[in-house]
Amino acid sequence: QQKVQQSPESLSVPEGGMASLNCTSSDRNFQYFWWYRQHSGEGPKALMSIFSDGDKKEGRFTAHLNKASLHVSLHIRDSQPSDSALYFCAASESTNAYKVIFGKGTHLHVLP
């Protein structure tokens, strides 16, 4: 079973709208989360990390972590066409920081 699960697989939002992406870990060893974004033809690029319960805001991006349920979300407000990309949730083990497991990704399409 995939240890890091993402939903939805694909998401379309209008320009200026809010995009909400979800991620859940099925393994309590994975408690340190990252969001990465990958544009076509490029390598993934880190957006933000979240290691503590609650919200973390960076510009238009807000991540939320609930450690009890091992659920993390990413909300993108005022979505732009340039936000169209593949978004990965990634988690690290508490016992091995260098082992990072990526989810299958969410394809975000921002429609002009």
Place this chain on the structure above:
Amino acid sequence: ETAVFQTPNYHVTQVGNEVSFNCKQTLGHDTMYWYKQDSKKLLKIMFSYNNKQLIVNETVPRRFSPQSSDKAHLNLRIKSVEPEDSAVYLCASSPGTYYAEQFFGPGTRLTVL
């Protein structure tokens, strides 16, 4: 320019051949990684090196072998490639601190005919 560089960009080869991919980072990081991204965009860690020492070695076929000459370079050799090795191979680096952001290169796309 500080970044993660990978060569070649693309490589097409026949089943059974040996290939090598190069990765260099100029970010001064201590840790480097190899990932495989398949046609469905699934991203899976293969190896991780910290200061030239192997610290993560996921279950990959023995025909894959990483090679690190110094902490700025991490190459990947594949002996006797198979069709299922067709993928994009991504190199990344991160500082030596725990749970640090990883910086990815652009990837090397391998096609095995």
